[in-house]
Amino acid sequence: xxxxIAETLPPWTAGVVDAVLSWADVxxxxxxxxxxRHGIRRAWFTSCDxxxxxxxxxxxxxVEGPAAGRGHLYARKRDLGVCRSANPVVTVDRTRHWVxxxxxxxxxxxxxxxxxxRFVVTLKVPQVIPDGLLPADRTYHRAKSAGASRIETxxxxxxxxxxxxxxxVDQFRHGLPRSEVDAERAxxxxxxxxxxxxxxxxxxxxxGRAV
Numbered sequence: 261x262x263x264x265i266a267e268t269l270p271p272w273t274a275g276v277v278d279a280v281l282s283w284a285d286v287x288x289x290x291x292x293x294x295x296x297r298h299g300i301r302r303a304w305f306t307s308c309d310x311x312x313x314x315x316x317x318x319x320x321x322x323v324e325g326p327a328a329g330r331g332h333l334y335a336r337k338r339d340l341g342v343c344r345s346a347n348p349v350v351t352v353d354r355t356r357h358w359v360x361x362x363x364x365x366x367x368x369x370x371x372x373x374x375x376x377x378r379f380v381v382t383l384k385v386p387q388v389i390p391d392g393l394l395p396a397d398r399t400y401h402r403a404k405s406a407g408a409s410r411i412e413t414x415x416x417x418x419x420x421x422x423x424x425x426x427x428x429v430d431q432f433r434h435g436l437p438r439s440e441v442d443a444e445r446a447x448x449x450x451x452x453x454x455x456x457x458x459x460x461x462x463x464x465x466x467x468g469r470a471v
Contacts, residue, residue, distance in 0.1 A: 261288040262374050265295040269385055275461030276415045277422065283450045286426045287433065291381060292373040293422075298356045298384045305352050307331040308345035315343050357386045357393055359414075359421040363428035379432060381425045389414055400424075403444035409451060415462040416451060423450035 261281070265273055273295060281288060305318070308331045318333040333352065334340055340349055364380040367373055373380065397408035398417070411417050424447035431438050454460070 262292045262377065263295075264293070266297055268297055269295065270414070272415055272462045273385065273418065276418050277461075279454060279459075279461035280419050280422045280426070280450060283453055284423050284426045284446075286430045288426065288429070290376055290378040291426075291429055292367075292371075292377045292379070293381045293383070294371075295383045295385065298360070298386045300387060301353075301355045303333055303335050303352045304337040304340055304349050305331055305333045306340050306343055306345060306349045307347045308343055310344045313344045315340070355386070355388060356384070357388065357390060358398065359386065359417045360384050361421040361425040363425040363432070365432040379429045381422070381429065383418070383422060383425070385418060386414070400440065400444050403440040406441050406444035406448065409444075409448050412455075413459070413462070415459060416455065419454050420447045420451045423447040 263277065265277065277293070277295065308315070308317070311317075313332070315332040315334075318331055331345075331347075332340060332343060337349060361381065361383045364382075365378075367377060367380055371380070394414070395410065395412040398411045398420070399408045400406065409420050411420065424443045427443040427446035428438060430436075431443070
């Protein structure tokens with residue numbers, strides 16, 4: 261398996277990845293794993309009830325906090341300049357605080373992978389873990405029937421998502437349906453075993469600061 265881990269990730273990342281590879285019963289000989297960081301994401305919102313406004317309206321349930329309500333949410337602040345409302349523009353934090361991943365059957369676009377690579381797994385790890393986020397029960401919206409996963413540390417989240425994506429690789433390899441529920445349950449099984457073994461490869465993860 262070819263593994264690349266961003267140097268700016270927490271020092272426990274490589275140890276946790278190695279632990280997952282030893283716990284997950286998946287053939288990874290022709291898999292490339294790329295682990296990166298989630299970027300800090302912000303957007304800008306202004307409330308607007310004018311239905312003649314040329315900007316696309318954002319559903320009230322799409323934005324939380326001070327930007328709640330009908331209006332416009334855009335990735336570029338200058339795009340709100342043509343809004344008819346002239347209401348204040350507020351900054352919205354859109355940074356992801358959970359690990360996300362994806363598995364590919366084949367190499368999706370030109371990237372540096374060894375010859376013979378058949379599958380690619382990409383993970384993105386959050387830069388910041390807000391105070392109070394963990395511990396938490398995480399439910400994947402595309403696999404609700406698998407139930408919630410108890411996440412107590414950022415490393416737990418990495419284990420769950422990596423094992424989930426590796427199960428997709430197994431599905432690809434054997435021509436099985438791409439079941440999100442089965443993949444989530446596989447991730448949960450690896451997470452339970454890893455936690456029961458006292459989290460080998462992980463060090464206590466910091467909460468409430470950049471990681």
